[in-house]
Amino acid sequence: MNKPVIAFFPEASFGSALNCVGIAQQLQREGGTPVFICHPGFNGVFAEYGFKEYQLPTAHTAEPQTEETWQAFVTTHLAHFNLSPQEQLKTYVAPTWEAIVDTAIQVETELGALIKRIKPDAIVLDNVIMFPAIANANVPWIRVVSCAETEIPDANVPPYLSGMATDNIDRGKFEAAYLEATADAHQRYNNFRQSCGLASLPSGQFLEASPDLNLLLAPSSIRHERVKPLPQDIYVFLDGCVREEAQFDPPTLPMNDGPLVYMSFGSLGAIDTDLISRMIDTFTIIPARFFVNVGGFLESYQTVPDNVFLGSWFPQPSIVAKSDLFIHHGGNNSFCEALYYGVPSLIMPYCWDGHDNALRAEQTGTGLSLARDNWSPKMLQETVIKLLRDTEMRKRMATISKDMTKSNGQLVAALSILAKLKVSGAM
């Protein structure tokens, strides 16, 4: 029997890309043949893990970005990252949805042709928008929600990207503002869907549930109790989905005492070199070792303190596993990796579901949060030390880690996908 070919199509973010790598590694062990359809920016990322890549052709795409256009993006959005979730709706969320819709429209023809060439037995879509070529491919498709659980609405789940509690009295206002901010992109997207033979989606929604299988990266320790439980036949919750990564041996620092703190705001968060520089200055007064992911901006830092190590990339699961505290932006993959290894989080969100996870960490006793633009060195120092000394939280995290490790999210995901293939007759 031929091995089933499962085509993964993660969105252009490291969180979903690497989450998919975890599932793909397990699928490979279970007898599948995972391949990756990747955005142009990601060529090589999946091949490094041993997977065949198919790059999305770019024949009808926008002009290639230059250093200048990239710098313009940075200059424009850096200030937005300090705004409240509500204020970000117009300044960041709306233009980002416009760009996402552009992507779906631009790649449609080439994506359809690529899927015909690959002839997958199933497609795994880890994205926030449907690409009609996938829905029309006549093979089972699996939706992976690697963002926060808030992406799937419910009356008892806070509004997506709001950073609000479920019972916040301003919930209605935020939801209305979200629909208003995304209305133009949504209308344009629905028109596009109809032109591809797909039904329109309700306001604010850009991706429907898969009729086959939906995998949610939402560990039980932070999961919301829904008013309308999701049907178990097509929704499967994953308690962590951590990829196998390269070994990380922390280098010896000139000041090598104290607990290990890892900090990463994701590749996009690394653009805020001013914020990271101020934090590094504060780290000098905290008795700990700090390993800081500064992404592509290593050359922006000149005099690194003796208890700090900067890197442009870390094998995150490997270093989080050795950490006593993880400072991050609330990206769902980062938050879940912290939970998986039983490491408290200090979340400093700047956009998207980072706001939701920042609040969720506080609510569930798995971490604390700080506003990016409203902290003093003393406040940061006290927060870090509080988290490092919180023995109750550490016990709680150890239990969460044990449960998540035992539940083996990658295996659950892989077996669920293969089971759907058997039902569909592809195996």
Next chain:
Amino acid sequence: MLKPRSNTRQNHLKLARQIIDFVLERGLHEGDHLPEAILSDACGVSRTPIRSSLKVLEEKEIVLRREEGGYFLNIAPDKIIAEGLSDLEDMEGSLAAQILSDRAERRITDVQSVSALVRRYEVPRSAVLNALKILSGEGIVVQLPGRAWAFQPILDTPNALDESLAFRLSLEPQAILSPGFQMDSQKIGLVRQQMEDFLLRPDGNLSAKAFLKLDCAFHSLIAESSGNRFARVTLLAHQRLRLSTQKDHAIPDFRLRQSLEEHLDILDSLERLQLQLAADQMILHLRRSQIRKPRTINRGILPPGRGAIA
């Protein structure tokens, strides 16, 4: 005037490395006898410094002294490069290593005065001067007019890694194709064995540091086999620079293995004397290594130079 004690130590360490080279070149085995007279001839020095250097190796448990019979090899040769030699390198000018590490980790700027280094490391001026002499000997620092010292480019950032690979891509295939390319078959055997042993390690247990040593050993072997003396010297110096300053934690296990398998394929071609094929394989190998992760990316935006779809 007496030279600083550490200089004498440096000489013993240098000679110890020569002894290890002799062991590797001769293909000796664990337990083999290391007669002082033969080592003395091979290294071109008297027995007294040989004895001192053997004591250094004894401290590191690389050799063993028996009451009657002298010194014997106490470690398998394939482990010397992976373990023993690195210890030696750490010992060799530990202050130099610390200065270099601090520069690579951006703790000190690229221009330094001796006084500033004396203050930072709280060591005598002579120790700093000795460390700078070691780094200068490797071409890592140069003395500027006046009292300042400047670091030369090192492999401390992703951009520097990119430039290093571009440089190697232009020179390493040529090193193979230059007339007179000749490899030491014993060294090929050793390097091959070390890589095959590394490949047997399970995933999750592949040390980036150990990989870098193997990688540099392989590419150094290519360099030293070149018939072009300038390619030889330049590439060997660059591999030493990589070994001492490159810190790359970003490579997943699959690519580490693939990279070593590419090394083995290149060695296969070289041993069959298919030099053109080996040179082409080297190009492929280095080009694959050039593929790096995107620096910054997120939904709705892609980094420059990668073609944008959103």
